[in-house]
Amino acid sequence: MSEQTPLDLPEGDPFGPHNLPYGVFTPAGSAERRVGVRLGAAVLDAGAAAAALGSPYVSLLARPSLGPLLAAGRTAWRDVRRALTAWVTVPAHREVLEPLFFPLSAVTLHLPFEVADYVDFYSSEHHARHLGKIFRPDGEPLTPNWKHLPIGYHGRAGTVVVSGTDVVRPRGQRKAPSDPAPVFGPSARLDIETEVAFVVGVPSALGTPVPLSAFRDHVFGLCLLNDWSARDIQGWENVPLGPFLGKSFATSLSAWVTPLEALDAARVRPPERSHDLLPYLDDTAGDAADEPAGYDLRLSVEVNGHPVAEPPFSTMYWTAAQQLAHMTVGGASLRTGDLYASGTVSGPERHQYGSLIELTWNGRDPLDLPGGRRTFLEDGDEVVLTGWAPGPDGTRVGLGEVRGRIAPAIVPAV
Missing domain, CATH: 3.90.850.10 (Fumarylacetoacetase-like, C-terminal domain)
Structure with missing residues (x-):
């Protein structure tokens, strides 16, 4: 039996693939802020995932803030969300994604964007x-x-x-x-x-x-x-x-x-x-x-x-x-x-x-x-x-x- 990963969520988890909220985090031992997507009790490094999968959305996700994604507009929001949903639900992506998850207990969460007004x-x-x-x-x-x-x-x-x-x-x-x-x-x-x-x-x-x-x-x-x-x-x-x-x-x-x-x-x-x-x-x-x-x-x-x-x-x-x-x-x-x-x-x-x-x-x-x-x-x-x-x-x-x-x-x- 294979070891469970963040992709193996219990049924009914409120932070499943139907949700995928965005945040900004730093892993333990790092000062680099990264855009993350929550899945269960873990956070996916969204920028690293985009780069590893050859996604065109690297420029929006490999950032220290949600600002660029926020400014990209509704079409981009929809397309990025569809891509993220596919990444965490298609079995072919598991091997690439699993090392890019961090337990929530092991990261520091930050204000996800610069508040303008x-x-x-x-x-x-x-x-x-x-x-x-x-x-x-x-x-x-x-x-x-x-x-x-x-x-x-x-x-x-x-x-x-x-x-x-x-x-x-x-x-x-x-x-x-x-x-x-x-x-x-x-x-x-x-x-x-x-x-x-x-x-x-x-x-x-x-x-x-x-x-x-x-x-x-x-x-x-x-x-x-x-x-x-x-x-x-x-x-x-x-x-x-x-x-x-x-x-x-x-x-x-x-x-x-x-x-x-x-x-x-x-x-x-x-x-x-x-x-x-x-x-x-x-x-x-x-x-x-x-x-x-x-x-x-x-x-x-x-x-x-x-x-x-x-x-x-x-x-x-x-x-x-x-x-x-x-x-x-x-x-x-x-x-x-x-x-x-x-x-x-x-x-x-x-x-x-x-x-x-x-x-x-x-x-x-x-x-x-x-x-x-x-x-x-x-x-x-x-x-x-x-x-x-x-x-x-x-x-x-x-x-x-x-x-x-x-x-x-x-x-x-x-």
Whole structure:
């Protein structure tokens, strides 16, 4: 009986040939970054495989970043994916490929592409309503514009970090309503935001909006994201211009980018619209009506190894296609490596809430965890986001993980 290799996957593995997410890694003892494709619990050196098999895609895969592949466009994305699928499923390639696999436990994973710009949206109606009820208990939960456009803000691309990077507790000004003046110090209300991010490949021209129908021509894939939030710092600085220090200290991104083609079986229609939309956002008419733009992604949140939530992405009111259309309708151009996130994913039930501010109702109802009660995150706490999506023929498409541990705030020496 021959020895098992990474090509001998157990049935039902969520990282089988139907998935093949992309990442960037360095093997142990090497400083050379390489594009890799995950198969089971191993990563294939995609550039080395392309060279060994005489593939024309060496120029896209034998790189230290996904940038060249992202910029190559939809036809190249499809052709490279087909080639990779053939390489890992055709028995004739086994002898060549087997030495080019590395166990995930023996590699270092990196941010898979250079983040050009980062935008964070606010697209879960359930999340928006929950926060509205918390902060405006006697008012309308949704702001007047919420059902008419995807609300978002520009974040800091330079503080997007790969999964596994420690998150240093931020410092800043904070002021409770009863405090006479603001104080400065470490955030006391550090939170998570369970999100899904979309990765732009093909750029667009300045002044030229990207319509709903062009979403898949520009967006390469998606990955899980945790947009950590210092609720106390954010609450004090939020008015009138929105998040700044409360959101700029770290955004954790999965090391694996799942191509949109791997998620065709997970496409679903978004929730029914309650308001008529302006033409550039209307996904019920024209070409946009023929392609469901929502995704059935099943997310999970753990704090210190204990499950606390399972937010359903299928409930998101605004889709990634609408977010892209709105992001560019004013004339903003896209760049390769642009990253835009969904905003916190939350469902209608408490076990589906994607942030601690919802799960504890702003600290009123602490979570009982094996290591002690929690309202917000304490130093040493570790949060892990995972997810999967329905795949072809009853399979599951694994979405990797986003892991981050809270490190104490850095206090400058006096």
